Amino acid sequence: MIDYRILINSSLSEYIESIKHPNLKEAIAYALMPGGKRLRPSLTLTLLGDSGLDPAEGRYVAAAIEMIHTYSLIHDDLPALDNDDWRRGKPTLHKKFGEALAILAADALLTDAFAFFTKGPLKPEVKNALVSAASKSAGSNGMVQGQVLDIESTHLPLNINQVREIQLRKTRDLINLSVISGALIAELDPIVLQKLEEFSNNFGLAFQIKDDLEDQKERTSLEINTYPYLLGEEQARTLLKTYQEKSLLIISEIFGEKELYQLVARTL
């Protein structure tokens, strides 16, 4: 399996180096590095490779998607939202740098991401489509809507359709942006884009159920608005398997069992 993390991290380092204010730079570097699996930008670059393009063409787009993902985690962790003290084994940004700088560093990440969609040698039409797709996936009817639904439902018992809706917005939309961005850069057929959206639905939900199942073991308090709680563990595992198989099937139909197939198989 090709590992694109070096390419992703070098684009993110280039971004960090461009920030002039020392404390803001330090906070943003703390949030971006060393980072996690880099799943979302890896989806973009792996899709480019499987489409026969040089993945380096999408390096700034991949970095931009990771920047948007990181901004969303920072705001999500704030005391007024999830009030999390830890992320990836480190104190969260607001615990380390204070709430004001955490809010502003995330604002900068989101804002700066859009310049990265228009950076580099891509066609103007492709850049516009990327900006528009990113804005829609992350905006009021996308990821932010998911966060709003999530905070509104804390401690409220939801049904499985409501949980699904939150997961689609919170997780699926940015995963969908990752694959659609690759498809836009590779100028894939609109029919393929439609199939990729279906892939995102299946992959996004599978990814969330897997996360919920793994979290269940570690968690001391009970999370009620999850698939394992609402369906029972066995049925949740069955549903995970269905979404996994569907995800892999769609990718194998489009690209064959190449790098993207391997990445999806390894992730789910």
Next chain:
Amino acid sequence: MIDYRILINSSLSEYIESIKHPNLKEAIAYALMPGGKRLRPSLTLTLLGDSGLDPAEGRYVAAAIEMIHTYSLIHDDLPALDNDDWRRGKPTLHKKFGEALAILAADALLTDAFAFFTKGPLKPEVKNALVSAASKSAGSNGMVQGQVLDIESTHLPLNINQVREIQLRKTRDLINLSVISGALIAELDPIVLQKLEEFSNNFGLAFQIKDDLEDQKERTSLEINTYPYLLGEEQARTLLKTYQEKSLLIISEIFGEKELYQLVARTL
């Protein structure tokens, strides 16, 4: 004087109507409407009119700039930043809707703004230049840097150069985006763009000094990091006059004493 507020507000209403989640929509509508002077988008549209274009061509760009301005005010008002309870005679967004929804509504405004830069019939190259300019003006080396400098300097005595630097980032950069956006849409000469940046420096600082002088009368506590405090009221008024005259001179040289000249004269 032509008043573009109806055109700006109708574009913003179109945006508000596109938001699906009821509470998020209500919060964003509360933040955007009825709004203030709409100075920034009016600068953009007035410049288009003076350049011989139909200002309606820039309606989504103007709305996008107002959305970015509004997001910045919402985050600026948060308890972790300026902790303001009132804005334009109404409770601030977090006082009315809670901190979580205020943070997220502002995130949505910023994100959605970028889709608006790529909306409508402008050329793809122009749209890209607008997105890039907006990201740079509002991002880590622009407006966000100004906010970081501002929170870092609270209660610290600054010198006039440090105050100037904060005002350039906090106020000038978005005003500059407003005029540069108009110039990009009208495809004005790069030499004119350079002159407009000089205008923004003068206008932005004049706007801030005028605001400081007006605030001084109303304020009960003493703000030390302002031009009137650091220079004395008389010298601040002299400096305001210099910046006013320079602003008007540049605009009259580019466009003559038309609508933009009138708007600048009326604002300062």
